[in-house]
Amino acid sequence: MTTMTNGWALIGTGRIADDRILPGINAFAGNKLIAVVSREQARASAFARKFGAQHAYTSYEEMLRNPEVTVVAIHTPNSLHAEQAIAAARAGKHVFCDKPMATTVADAERVVKECDKAGVKLGVNFHNRFMPCFIETKQIIDSGEIGEVLLVQLEASPGANPASTRASWRGDPAIAGLGTTMSIGVHVYDILRYMLSSEIVTVTAFFDTPRGVMEQTNLSVFRFANGVMAQLNVNQKTPNPHNDFVIYGTKGRITGKGLTRSRASGELQVLTGEGKTHHTDFPAVNAHAACVAAFSQTLLDRRAPSPSGIDGLRSVQLTDAMARSAWDGVHVSLTY
Numbered sequence: 001m002t003t004m005t006n007g008w009a010l011i012g013t014g015r016i017a018d019d020r021i022l023p024g025i026n027a028f029a030g031n032k033l034i035a036v037v038s039r040e041q042a043r044a045s046a047f048a049r050k051f052g053a054q055h056a057y058t059s060y061e062e063m064l065r066n067p068e069v070t071v072v073a074i075h076t077p078n079s080l081h082a083e084q085a086i087a088a089a090r091a092g093k094h095v096f097c098d099k100p101m102a103t104t105v106a107d108a109e110r111v112v113k114e115c116d117k118a119g120v121k122l123g124v125n126f127h128n129r130f131m132p133c134f135i136e137t138k139q140i141i142d143s144g145e146i147g148e149v150l151l152v153q154l155e156a157s158p159g160a161n162p163a164s165t166r167a168s169w170r171g172d173p174a175i176a177g178l179g180t181t182m183s184i185g186v187h188v189y190d191i192l193r194y195m196l197s198s199e200i201v202t203v204t205a206f207f208d209t210p211r212g213v214m215e216q217t218n219l220s221v222f223r224f225a226n227g228v229m230a231q232l233n234v235n236q237k238t239p240n241p242h243n244d245f246v247i248y249g250t251k252g253r254i255t256g257k258g259l260t261r262s263r264a265s266g267e268l269q270v271l272t273g274e275g276k277t278h279h280t281d282f283p284a285v286n287a288h289a290a291c292v293a294a295f296s297q298t299l300l301d302r303r304a305p306s307p308s309g310i311d312g313l314r315s316v317q318l319t320d321a322m323a324r325s326a327w328d329g330v331h332v333s334l335t336y
Helices: 015-027 041-051 060-064 078-090 105-118 132-143 162-166 180-196 287-301 309-328
Strands: 006-011 031-037 055-057 071-074 094-097 122-124 149-156 200-207 217-224 229-235 245-249 253-257 266-271 277-282
Touching: 006 015, 006 060, 006 287, 015 031, 015 041, 015 071, 015 287, 031 041, 031 060, 041 055, 055 060, 060 071, 060 078, 071 078, 071 287, 078 094, 078 105, 094 105, 094 287, 105 122, 105 309, 122 287, 122 309, 132 180, 132 245, 132 253, 132 266, 132 277, 149 180, 180 200, 180 217, 180 229, 180 309, 200 309, 217 309
Parallel strands: 006 031, 006 071, 031 055, 071 094, 094 122, 149 229
Antiparallel strands: 149 245, 200 217, 217 229, 245 253, 253 266, 266 277
């Protein structure tokens, strides 16, 4: 049994860090919270007291010089992720980065390259992979119970609340990159890649806004390398969303009722090839904490993480293709 400990530091003291990430770090027995970093000393100190961190910094460069820090969690505005991840890698620290890993493909490629060069692990907070409903769905798909997957339909939305987005950095394209696509969509795009075990090779997307204006709705169609097609509605515009998904196979069907958002409970319905239907209820879980725990265990075991930096890169490549499709009115093919 290992006696190693992960020495964590966190950059960015926003709501997700407070509510999900820092409690997740502290909940894993092999972790020790060394430091938190915020632009404001008072806020850094308050978070350090609340979560038991030994140090409170206003400079992440100063934090990176602390030899007790072995892994850095990055939960800052999107446009800052790449430079902070690269700085951490160059300082010899493992990186756990919030999504999106970067706002451009070039920056995402740089993050992967620098982490590989430094020999540090790179993980991304695609926490939907740790939702029990999606774990169960992947197992059903892999087992062949519904035959070969043909088509997926999916909706993901927190409901209509446009004012909250416009009032924060998420409403600024220079900081956020894209709107709903990078805030909400990246989680379900990644989970489809994961469950279907295939890459997206063609995308067509429609945004509800023109180039340069943050989109609140992204309607898209994917073609996967294995032939599966998917229709997705990701938005922050419609009230009372279903947040359902349906996966159609040659022998059966999987329906997720209210399960595409990690903080909500729902029901999984599976129609088998024998015409039988079984139902499973899934309560809401702290999938963020499960993602942190998985990455923490990866570091102790010295294994490759999942989701990985390559998963983060694929996500940025996809969202870039979506923007080009929506703004230029074209189908976009992806090659890797």
